[in-house]
Amino acid sequence: MRTLSELTFSNTYSELPSVFGTQIKPQPLTDPFLVSVNPKVCTLLELDLDEASTDYFVDLFTGNDELHGFSPIAMKYTGHQFGQYNPDLGDGRGLLMGEVLTSQGEKWDIHLKGSGTTPYSRQGDGRAVLRSSIREYLGSAAMHGLGIRTTHALAVLSSTTPVYREQVERGTTLIRVAESHLRFGHFEYLFYTNQHAELKLLADYLIRHHFPDLLQQESDSTPNRYAIMFHRIVSLTAEMIADWQSVGFAHGVMNTDNMSVLGLTFDYGPYGFLDDYNPGFICNHSDYSGRYAFNQQPSIALWNLSALGYALSPLIDKSLIDEALNTYQAQLQLHYSKRMRNKLGLTEKRDQDSDLYSEMFRLLANQGVDYTVFFRTLSTIPKEELASSIPHFEGLFSCTTTLSQWLQHYATRLELESINDQERLRQMQQSNPKYILRNYLAQQAIVLAEQGDFSMVDKLLLVLTDPYSEYPEYEDYAALPPQWGKELEVSCSS
Structure with missing residues (x-):
């Protein structure tokens, strides 16, 4: 482990031409102090955890000191917001401070959110x-704990x-750590401003730093590397959306400037995890039309990919763009089916599975019915007890007749499995979290933090880091939410 x-x-992004952003320093905050630090992210960076308790760490990441090696830059991008193109976007309250190289050759962006005004602050x-x-x-700790690709904090x-x-x-300020901060909107910016040479430069940058295997693949008989790059982005996005749907995560603001080209869950705003299962769940109070409702996320991701494909059209033939987009649905279904089979303890794909899911x-x-508690409860019931397991679901169902029928169908389906029941339950318990970040829990932690008590933030961080394990002392965090907790409104305001 290292000190700061x-x-x-290796500040590769700040070495790009000036059209990609503006060099600027963060603006200091007064009387800064540490709220919480994530030990697992320290490990990613090979940073000594004790560094976070130093005045230097606090001053550095609140704009009150400088670190040799940082090269702060506000990134310029544009994007489609609620379906409308907005040319006036960019890092309006954040800076890419630098890119840390680990001893294993991994490169991690260090991004400071809340760093003050930039030319893109609007x-x-x-x-x-x-x-x-x-x-x-x-939120980012919760997604990482669930095994879903994400930025970190x-x-x-x-x-x-x-x-x-x-x-x-x-x-x-929030210190965001990510493999890359490149968004769909970075490419849209260069396309819509007719900077096609710079568009190619950015695509080359993405390939060189994140898809280096593509440098060796181009030949006269294969699609160009940019087409393969786009295929890769489509695949990563499909997998991310499948993961979101399987755990009941709603992002809330799937604008193209909030979409990562690496399939990372990116820019946590008014997100929410499902409490009661509601396919049309809208987590963003400002989303009046329901454009970004939970059940709309798969189609919106494809819409966003189409917008990215259009922005890449100077580099990729339209037929190849369409070819990549046409793979999205199949890849989404493939990843989603795998996730759902794991949640139900199924190892083999059967024709009747879609009926069981429906x-x-x-x-x-x-x-x-509460989405998370239902699946976690199901993952504790041995096969021979399913027929008599109705009491396990007490408080979840108002009518158990249809539940009993479904449990019979589920038990019949399990008879077709070769996996032993102990292994099935183990698989299910590693696929169905006991703990998720419910809005009311986050709100309780925020209220305490605003009063100077950060203990609940750290407690939630602990259980969300490994949400599949048991924490008897924090059993309340796994309980059904109170009614008031289901009715909290969250908007983009920050």
Whole structure:
């Protein structure tokens, strides 16, 4: 493990031409202090955890000190927001501080969110607040714990700097760590401004740093490397969306400027995990049309990929773009089916499985059954006890007749499996989390944090890091949410 001054940097993005962003320093926060640090992200960076308790760490990531090796840059991009192209986007409250190289040759972006105004702030103050920073900090930890590709958050730091939203809040910074911060919107920016040479340069940059195997694949008899690159992005996006749907995660703002070219869950705003199973769940209070509802995410991802394909059209023949897009649905279904089989303890694909899934989802939707608790409960019941397992689901169903029928169909399906029952239950318990980041839990942690008590943030971080394990002392975090907890409204405001 290394100290901050011992980190190795390779700031490749800041070496690109000036059209890709603006070099600028973060603006200091007053009386800064540490809220929480994620030990697992320290490990990713090979950073000594004790560094986070130093004044230097706090000052460095609140704009009050500088680190040799950082080369801060506000990235320029554009994108489609709620289906409309917006040319006036970019890092309006964040900076790519630098790129850390590990001893294994891995490269990690260090991005400071809430760092102050940039040329892309659009009359904003460039600041983040405690509540939105805690939500991203815990949200990214939760997704990583669920085994879903995501950006990470190293730490949250706050201050006495006043930030004016609906009320006066604390100016806060979040240290985001990611393999890359390249978004669909980076390519859209260069396409719509007719900077096609720079578009090619960015595609080459992406391939060189993240898909280096493609450098050896191009020949006269194969599609060009940019077409293969786009295929790769389609595949990564399909897998990400399948993962989201399987755990009941709704992103809330799937604009193209919030879509990662590496299939990372990116830009945590008004996201939410399903409580009661509701396919039309809208987690963003500002999404009046339901464009980004839970059940719309697969089609919206394809829409976004089409927008990216159009932006890449100077590099890729339209037929090859369409060919890649046409693989999306099959890949999405492939990954989703695998996830759902794991959740139900099935190892073999059978023709009748789609009927079993459909019947189950109708049952959950019709009775508003808690998505996470249902699957976790199911993963504790041996096959021979399924017929008499109704008491296990007490409090989840208002009518158990249809549940009993489905359990019979499920037990019959399990008879076709060669896997032993102990192994089935183990597989299910490693695929169905006991703990998810429910909105009301995040809100309780935020209220305490705003009062200076960060203990619940750290407790949630612990259980979300490994949500499949048992934590008897935090059993309340796995309980059904109170009714008021299901009705919280979350918007993009931060």
